[in-house]
Amino acid sequence: MQTIYLAGPEVFLPNALDVLLNSKKLCETFGFRALTPFDGEITDKVQLAKANQIFVENVSLINQCDIVIANCNPFRGACVDDGTAFEIGYAYAKNKSVYGYINDKRNLPEIVKSKIPTKPHPSGYAIDDDGFLLNEDFGNSINLMLEFSILNSGGELVLGDLESVLQLLKNRS
Known part of the structure; x- marks a missing residue:
């Protein structure tokens, strides 16, 4: 079973745990194991140390996955969330397949x-x-460094949502 890391700004939603749990369940229905930024073990209570621990854990989770699927919709402005952008670039550098989804491909x-x-x-x-x-x-539709990280990894930037990417992956296997 392939493992997917779900990147995106969903971690900032008030109901983030529920949203990400539902996303993980959706991945399971397509035959994938999903990891989210909340799957890391964060124990530090000091803010800066806690932030570093989140970074280290998320990098570790990306290292464990086969595929990264990133929510590339604009976040707090016109562009992809900064953390998601890093995760796309890091996954590309680690030779992971990267897929993105977006609801506006102008x-x-x-x-x-x-x-x-x-x-x-x-x-x-x-x-x-x-x-x-x-x-x-x-x-x-997104910063060229991100879009071409996705495309050159063998992935695709899909018009749609997480389910659209999962359906694409299922059809390719």
Whole structure:
């Protein structure tokens, strides 16, 4: 049985334990064992030490898995959650298969414009309120480093949800 690590911002939901437990059960119905960031053993009570222990445990969980499935939907803005981005990159570096899912596959500048204020700029690109151009118009829906980590790992960025990725994996086996 292959093991999947579920990456994504679900850990920040008020009902995170329930959501992740349901995701693990869904993975089981497709014949996969699932690990989540909550499966690490966190014992430290000192905040900074606890944060480091979470990091170490999550890296260990990724090392134990065969596949990473990442929720690539925008989180607290227009882009993928920072922690999820790290997990995608780390999994790619460890030669894991990485799959992502997203509910909006417009190109990234369109997604950004729908999430944050932008205005026209003489360069022809939009510019945000912090002075950064939206010039990453390559047809990808998430940061190119993430999307191509997914694609070059042999995975895919799927329009849909976790179940959509699991169905794809089932059909490939």
